[in-house]
Amino acid sequence: MFDHDHDHPHEPIVTAARPSLYEIMETAVRELLIERHLIGAHEIRRQIEVLDSRTPALGGAIVARAWIDPAFKARLLADGRGACEEFGISFYDDTSLIVLENTEAVHNLIVCTLCSCYPRPVLGLPPDWYKLKPYRARAIFEPRAVLAEFGTVIPAEVEVRVSDSTSMVRYLVLPRRPEGSDDFTEAELAALVTRDAMIGVVPVNLIDGASP
Amino acid sequence: MQDSHPAAQSLISKPVWALGEEPAFRPGARVHVSSRSPIGHYRVPLYLRGKTGSVVSVIEPAGLNNEEEGFGRNAGGRRHYYRVGFEMSEVWAGYPGPVRDRLFIEVFETWLERA
Structure with missing residues (x-):
């Protein structure tokens, strides 16, 4: 609300709800x-x-490096945790990490049906929708409908792979590098990679990357 | 894995591994998820119990038995998790998407039976 005059005091911030x-x-x-x-x-x-120090910017840096460095990408796909540790990213929760590569033929989507398992060491806290039951229930039985609601329509000839994270393994989606990004620097590429692209609900594109 | 270091392997005869150290299933194995219903903490979702899939990979290193760990018992409870792939049409009767769509999950060894 920016359209009111600032000549009056604001209401103090109060917490009215009783604790659960x-x-x-x-x-x-x-x-x-x-x-x-x-x-x-x-x-x-x-x-x-x-x-608080873990944010999607870490994951974005990992993805950008994988796009420009084939040897790193190979290590990342073979041992996700080890490759992230090269970046100084610790796995404080002792989970392992499988990095799932999206290609022309395969689109990956991640979910945790039992709770909210998420690659927190590399992405930070999950978005609220990821933790709520509608996404958790629907991602496994109608993933294409869920993806379409995010604006992501997957052609029938592309295989949708849903990974349900339930134990000691976490997943990170390695999205496809967008067309037209050949001249981008590593930092510019990293800025294109959004949290949702690394969950697998949207692709990376040149238009809505780097949005706050 | 015992096969990963041929130079070292050539110097000694193969030691015997304890039961449970070696993965019970190999990639490609057809497996059936047990359909029991234990009391307590477990990590096999209901929707996959009784379903048949294929082992994609063995998760290393072996992990604690989470059902026992949930009760504070974890000595000697290490077994492997397996990444198992299921056809969506096997999991959901009437799955509306293409038959090539699949679902993947890690399942602890004690929940898998040879299919």
Whole structure:
């Protein structure tokens, strides 16, 4: 709201809703763990810093390098975690990573039907829709309809591969390099790669890359 | 894997591996997902139980048995996860997309039977 005069004080930010059962439980467990010296407040704060430092920009840098460096791409497809570790990306949650390459013949889509498994070390926190039941349920039985709702229409001759992440393995989609990006630098390529492209719901294109 | 280092292998006779160290299934094996319903924490979605697919790859290294780990029991519980591919038409009767569409998932060894 930018169209009002700024000659009056704003309402203070207040939290009116009562905490949920799980919020209360989290607070209680956290306070107990700290009180009994099992973990310290600084460890919780540090872990939040770890999570905040992981964003789709890391994944974008990985994808751009794979596009310009065939040897790196080969290592990435053979051992996703090891190749990301070359970039200094740690896998603090001890998951492994399978990188799924989109090609002319194959389109990959990732989901976690049981909960919200996601390649957090390289992409950060998942979007809300990824964690909600409509996406989790529909991605596995009508992936083409879900993709079409994202504006991604996959031709019938292209195989759709849905990977359901349920255990110790996470996935990252390696999207196709867009046509017309031959002259782009590595940094310019990285800026084209969106979070949703690395989940597999959209392709990378020259128009809507690098949007905030 | 014991076959990955021929130079080292040539110096010693093959040691015997403990039960469970070696993957029970190889890529290409046809497998059937068990349809049991244990109580507690497990990571095999209901929609895949009883379905038949093919092992695509063996996930290394072996992982803890997550059902036992859910109860704090994890000693000696390491087995492999397998990346298993299913035809969508096998998972969903009346799948509307092309028959070539597939679904992939990692399944712990204790949930797989030879099909």
